[in-house]
Amino acid sequence: MLGNLKDSVKEFSSSVKSAVTEKQLDEEDVEPILEDFRLKLLKNNVSLEVAQEIEEEMKQKLVGEEVGRNNVEDRVEEAFRNKIGELVDDDFNLEKSIEGSDEPATVFLIGFNGSGKTTTAAKLADKLKHRGVVLGAGDTFRAASIEQLQEHGENLDVKVVAHEYESDPAAVGYDTVEHAEKNGKVAIVDTAGRSHSDDNLMNELEKMVDVNDPDVSFLVVDALAGNDVLEQADAYEGMFDAVIVTKMDVDEKGGAVLSLSHRSGKPIAFLGTGQDYADLEEFDTEKFADRILD
Numbered sequence: 001m002l003g004n005l006k007d008s009v010k011e012f013s014s015s016v017k018s019a020v021t022e023k024q025l026d027e028e029d030v031e032p033i034l035e036d037f038r039l040k041l042l043k044n045n046v047s048l049e050v051a052q053e054i055e056e057e058m059k060q061k062l063v064g065e066e067v068g069r070n071n072v073e074d075r076v077e078e079a080f081r082n083k084i085g086e087l088v089d090d091d092f093n094l095e096k097s098i099e100g101s102d103e104p105a106t107v108f109l110i111g112f113n114g115s116g117k118t119t120t121a122a123k124l125a126d127k128l129k130h131r132g133v134v135l136g137a138g139d140t141f142r143a144a145s146i147e148q149l150q151e152h153g154e155n156l157d158v159k160v161v162a163h164e165y166e167s168d169p170a171a172v173g174y175d176t177v178e179h180a181e182k183n184g185k186v187a188i189v190d191t192a193g194r195s196h197s198d199d200n201l202m203n204e205l206e207k208m209v210d211v212n213d214p215d216v217s218f219l220v221v222d223a224l225a226g227n228d229v230l231e232q233a234d235a236y237e238g239m240f241d242a243v244i245v246t247k248m249d250v251d252e253k254g255g256a257v258l259s260l261s262h263r264s265g266k267p268i269a270f271l272g273t274g275q276d277y278a279d280l281e282e283f284d285t286e287k288f289a290d291r292i293l294d
Helices: 003-019 027-043 048-062 069-087 094-099 117-127 145-156 169-183 199-212 228-235 255-264 285-293
Strands: 106-110 133-138 159-161 186-191 216-222 242-246 268-272 280-282
Touching: 003 027, 003 069, 003 285, 027 048, 048 069, 048 255, 069 255, 069 285, 094 216, 106 117, 106 169, 106 199, 117 133, 117 145, 117 186, 117 216, 117 242, 117 268, 117 280, 133 145, 133 169, 145 159, 159 169, 169 186, 169 199, 186 199, 216 228, 216 255, 228 255, 242 255, 255 268
Parallel strands: 106 186, 106 216, 133 159, 133 186, 216 242, 242 268
Antiparallel strands: 268 280
16 A cells, blocks of 8 residues: 555655755755656656645755755655645544434435445445444446445345335435434435536436435545546535545555545545455544655
């Protein structure tokens, strides 16, 4: 996980260390190293605006300061940690969000096709099972989506509310919430994958949201989609409260996480780190920085 990004930061530290010949670093010494670092960040799916902010942070921490060979790595690490803390918001707590909701608590998962919404819905059900959970098969368009969620429900011993394919997904959401209300459960509703260019599906999603008024809506994105996740965040602007990034266990670049929160202004809530139900990790900025810098 994050191997390429980790290597890029280490290579940057090494290059800066090699440039240290006196107590202070001049801008002309650091500029080509920073430019190379920016290009490496871009190759790791870091957006241009975020890469430029990281570059500027490094410049402020290094240029004109007394930097010895022995503390270059510390300066680079400090600068990188500070910037990640500014760029990536981890201020989200699902349990608190549910506790503060009117009954029943309702969670929606939205996002493009293939982002991992259905599996993530099952992982959230496992995480919230102690509260009582019902799953809603709101993706009535994708072949086998209902059966996939029903299989997860059987594995978890969680009820799944489902209608026929091509039925109204807003009605599925409504019935799921109604069941949750009657039985004191949390409703977790899967939705069809859609892009902003598909007006019909986007209108269906807006209808689902209007009818069911979810307490929390997660945008689910695939880390391997790279900078395409920014387009997805833009497409769903105003429709989600936090982000879940899937397939982080096989993502060597990490740029999606660094760029998404900055672009959307929303926190990263969870990282999908494997196929097991327990592989849904609460996102922590410090821990994420540790994975890059350690």
